[in-house]
Amino acid sequence: MHDVVIAGAGPVGLFLAGELALAGCSVLVLEQDEDPRAAWKSFPLGLRGLNPGSVETFHRRGMLDALSAASGVDAAEFAANSGGPRSVSHFAGIELDAADIDPASLPYRVPGPASESLMTSLEAVGEVLTARADAYRIGIVRDVPVTAVEQDADGVTVTAGGKEYRAGWLVGCDGGRSVVRRSAGFTFVGTEPLFTGYVARVTFDDPDALPLGFSLTPAGMYLRTPFDGHVGMMDFDGGAFDRRQELTRDHLQAVLRRVSGTGVILKEVHLASSFTDRAMQATTYRQGRILLAGDAAHIHAPLGGQGLNLGIGDAMNLGWKLAATVRGFAPEGLLDTYTGERHPVGASVLDWSRAQVATMRPGPGAAALQRLIRDLLGTPAGTAHVYRRTSGLCHRYDLGGEHPLVGRTAPDLLLVDGTRLGELLREGQGVLLDLSGSGRLREAATAWDRLRYIGGQARDDLGIRALLVRPDGIVAWAEGHETASATFPQAAGRWFGRGKS
Known part of the structure; x- marks a missing residue:
């Protein structure tokens, strides 16, 4: 019996499998396709754009160089020497000029290897994630389509390829026509297609x-x-x-x-x-011991390439939470924050897709509407708005706390010793980064054995004295030069449990 069975060996399923294995869980991946190689996964049909948020995710797990190489791109070319992005895609086929983005409009960012988007392919992403799975000795069984799912109080039984597989948990990463979603009775709602x-x-x-x-x-x-x-x-x-x-x-x-x-x-x-452009979303991403991620949880038109990025974000958010639950040290309610945090992001992407379709839809007013949108997007404010909506860097989870960084992805701060914050997250642990130079938080951090304390100074601290960063790179607590640190233990307890026993 495995801790977790994942249905689907696409990018989302493989990324999630790696996250669970990183945390010490036993994982089995079931895939309906016999051969992982397919012509539609390679260039040009498999062409995909990873937004800066997804690039940052690969950077935080030490896979960016491998992905850049597999994609035919030198990772160094994506270092933001100018401090701002060079490519911002399009809205409804209206291409945007990255020169219109003012880096100052993107607060709490620093230049780094994960500052920009990356053109890649499904083939390259699959190659890198499969190599990671092999390194963790994750079992991947192919040519076994899932046909039935049944859960009870102790676990889940999955029927696939005529055999039964037993696990404590099941995650459906099996695409827009998810058998897991249908078998488990998830409600899937949304809008019907126009094109x-x-x-x-x-x-x-x-x-x-x-x-x-x-x-x-x-x-x-x-x-x-x-x-x-x-x-x-x-x-x-x-x-x-x-x-x-x-x-x-x-x-x-x-x-x-x-x-x-x-x-x-x-x-x-x-x-x-x-x-x-059918746009549908599960009303919840969890039913008991069964969860959904990627296209199994939400589908929409591929305009702007948001689907893969949305799924990678699901996997990064879910992985450490499910692992903590499996291993018995999750604080109460941690796994339910997966739906709470990711469902609004999915709903936002679906609406973004619908807005593009409405702009492109032919009709008497189509040309006039497109001219208006083009004029608006031709301004620095319009381009910056699209970038903030699609970059994967500017969404904020509602985690409470007054500091504007709480709930956002952490900036990839560069320490004076040359280490980047992203590199400190490679083992999938939370990080307490103390930039004050006093070491005053070191003793408090030792109360949590799944939290890594790092003291030092940053070359540009952005006015930050300390950060508590979750394993997925989201800031759970922050202290500026003008604020006190009285809430650190409460914030740590919320995400990392009761601490050492």
């Missing part, structure tokens, strides 16, 4: 007939990237295309011609898939 989207690798008769980048048209939107033959399109048909149908060359050509308003000819279709 069918397509992504394909094709051979064009005349590639120059379609410009590079996003093109909003009276019939929808299409995208052509610099990758040879890579095209995407959105057809506002109410999501009518049946995904069980074969995606033929004639169908894709007809859609692309209608959306682009051109006579483009597709000579050959090498690979293609479809999707919709």
